[in-house]
Amino acid sequence: MGNILIVFYSRPRSEGIDGKQGLSKPGNTEAVALQLQRLTGADIFRIETKKPYPDNIDRLGEVAKAEKGAEARPALKQTVFDMSRYDTVILGYPIWHGTMPMVVKTFLEKADFSGKTIIPFATHEISYMGDSEKDLKDCCPAADIFPGTALLATGLSKAGEQIAGIAKVAKDKEAYR
Numbered sequence: 001m002g003n004i005l006i007v008f009y010s011r012p013r014s015e016g017i018d019g020k021q022g023l024s025k026p027g028n029t030e031a032v033a034l035q036l037q038r039l040t041g042a043d044i045f046r047i048e049t050k051k052p053y054p055d056n057i058d059r060l061g062e063v064a065k066a067e068k069g070a071e072a073r074p075a076l077k078q079t080v081f082d083m084s085r086y087d088t089v090i091l092g093y094p095i096w097h098g099t100m101p102m103v104v105k106t107f108l109e110k111a112d113f114s115g116k117t118i119i120p121f122a123t124h125e126i127s128y129m130g131d132s133e134k135d136l137k138d139c140c141p142a143a144d145i146f147p148g149t150a151l152l153a154t155g156l157s158k159a160g161e162q163i164a165g166i167a168k169v170a171k172d173k174e175a176y177r
């Protein structure tokens with residue numbers, strides 16, 4: 001087993017959805033990432049935008065759609081992240097308008113994935129992985145990318161087996177190749 005890093009984007013706790021999601025409640029993708037951390041003992045890194053998104057879900061939808069339409073690369077809150085110590089990256093994100101949030105692409109294009117394995121998962125309401133696996137290949141041509149796991153946002157309490165499966169693959173990826 002090599003060194004595993006969990007990288008994820010999830011709606012920040014402080015942003016919430018129309019005030020319904022307080023500071024204490026993790027986003028869906030964050031909740032899965034934290035379970036994966038418990039299962040793998042891996043390090044964990046949260047992708048964050050420099051500029052916070054609107055609190056209101058409709059406004060967020062508009063901003064996210066405009067970013068997708070423009071193939072924008074929103075600035076990261078963090079500047080650089082040294083991934084050289086890791087050979088396996090579990091990458092998690094919510095599906096936004098049929099693919100990953102654009103800030104995840106910002107991160108992917110800045111990091112060096114040559115020689116690394118990416119094990120992707122997404123939380124979604126209807127789109128499964130959407131176009132995100134194709135986009136992932138485009139952003140990280142040098143990476144070895146495993147098939148993604150799509151987790152239904154409204155069924156996360158029943159997703160234990162799927163989540164354990166992601167951890168298993170990350171810990172013993174050679175057996176699943």
Ligand SMILES: Cc1cc2nc3c(=O)[nH]c(=O)nc-3n(C[C@H](O)[C@H](O)[C@H](O)COP(=O)(O)O)c2cc1C
Binds near residue numbers: 094
């Ligand atoms: C801006 C926006 C766009 C979304 N677009 C989609 C979509 O195209 N397909 C889908 O299945 N779910 C979509 N969703 C639902 C999210 O993927 C789902 O709620 C996800 O679990 C949120 O994860 P998070 O709490 O970690 O941010 C969208 C949510 C938001 C906020």
